[in-house]
Amino acid sequence: MRKILFILLIPFTAFAQQIVITGQVPDCPDSVDVFMYKPIGTYFNAQYKQNVGKVVGHQFKLAVPMTSPGFVILESKHVKSVLFVEPGDYVDIGVSRNGSQGEKIYKGNNAAGHELFNNETPLSESNVAAAMEYVLDSARTVNGALWGLRNTLGELKSPLLAYLRKGEISVGFYENMVTTLEGRLVYHFLNTIGHRLDKPEARKNKALTDKELKQLLQDVCELFDPFDTKYTIIPDVSHLVAKKCYLIQRGFLRGAAPMNDFWLHFDESSRSYAYAPSALLEMNAGNEFVAYLTTRKVFAKSNHATLLDYFKYNFPKSAYLPVVEQLMTKKG
Incomplete structure (x- = not known):
């Protein structure tokens, strides 16, 4: 009986160690390559892409080994998606010809969450950047700006929480997308403050002084530290870390002494990372x-x-x- 049970478990175990992604790309010709960027170890990867399939009959199907949860980028000439996936997940991606131009429609595991992060929604990169601009243009005090950041985070998390309660996304998806959303907000918050310190003449809001803006940077990094290793899995991690390094380098943020000796082996463009831990x-x-x-x-x-x-x-x-x-x- 134990041998029979072991044999029955083999196909399930093999399936659970991979993800399956299918796509419907009506305007894409045959033989177009489909690429994927998978995590390197536990770290998000946006540089190393692998050719994992081709479009056939305006469709593609990928079965990719995946032994632990993480973010992947799927990319071809006619569609691109950033997906948080767990071993055993199935995701189908369709490109709409009606309504919003380029809107992507998802089926399978965590479909509702994928649509939130891959279409033009309040959680998208441009809208998050605009939200942080608004917070800093309207804040009258340091505490007011901090409240604006935290309030925006709470508002943007609410649809994800609703999907979680309805069972439309997994706990793992919810937790990792909240971390992603948090990192995205913090990056644009820091970026917006940095621009105001670099170009004070361009500020719309004169209420916060340079000293208060620098205090705000310090306060935000104590609440949501870009150097926290929890962010190493998220799609925005390189920008987030580089932004804090830049702000330390410019003297806008306090930080430890840079590890210049290590980075001397790398090209000049990489050396701002010397300020990271x-x-x-x-x-x-x-x-x-x-x-x-x-x-x-x-x-x-x-x-x-x-x-x-x-x-x-x-x-x-x-x-x-x-x-x-x-x-x-x-x-x-």
Whole structure:
């Protein structure tokens, strides 16, 4: 009996260790590539893409190994989605020809949540940025601005909570999307304050002084620290970390002494990450190394091997190593 049970469990276990994503792309011709960006270890990845399928008959179907929850980016010529998925999930993506241009329609696990984060809704990037601009244009005090941030977060979380209560999204999806939403709000809040400090003449709201704006930055980072490792899985993590590093570098935020020696091995464009803590070194360095090998041309090919040795020395068991070595092999 135990042998029979074990055999019956094999197909289910195999299915649970992957995600299945299908898509309907009516305007896309056959043979168009479909790519996916999967997490590298536990870190969100927006640099290293893998060719995982092709469009056939205006459709595609991907069965991708996935042993732990995380965010993936699915991308082709006619559709792009950022999805939080858990092993065993099924997601179907359709592109609407009616109504909103480019609107995506989802079916399967957490469909309602995917629609919120991948269409033009109050949770979308542009609308969150506008909301934070409004908070800082209307606040009269530091506490008023903080209240505006927290109130906006509460309002934007409410549809997700409603979906959770109705059983339309999973607990894991809810928790990770709230973290994502929090990180997105904090990034745009910090970005907006930074612009006001960089260009005081452009401010609409003169109520908050430079001293108060800097205090506001410090208060926000104590409430929602961009360097908190809980954000390392979210799609906005690189922008969030880089923004706090920039604000420390400019003297707008207090921070620890920079780790300049470590980043001297990297290109100049990466060195603002010196202001991030050691807990984020592997992610920041790994993402920058992958970026050099995929999207940037500023890093001389002759330096790749030296940087690889340095990376191996500091992170001998890093999940980035197989990715970096594979990319270097492709580049010859």
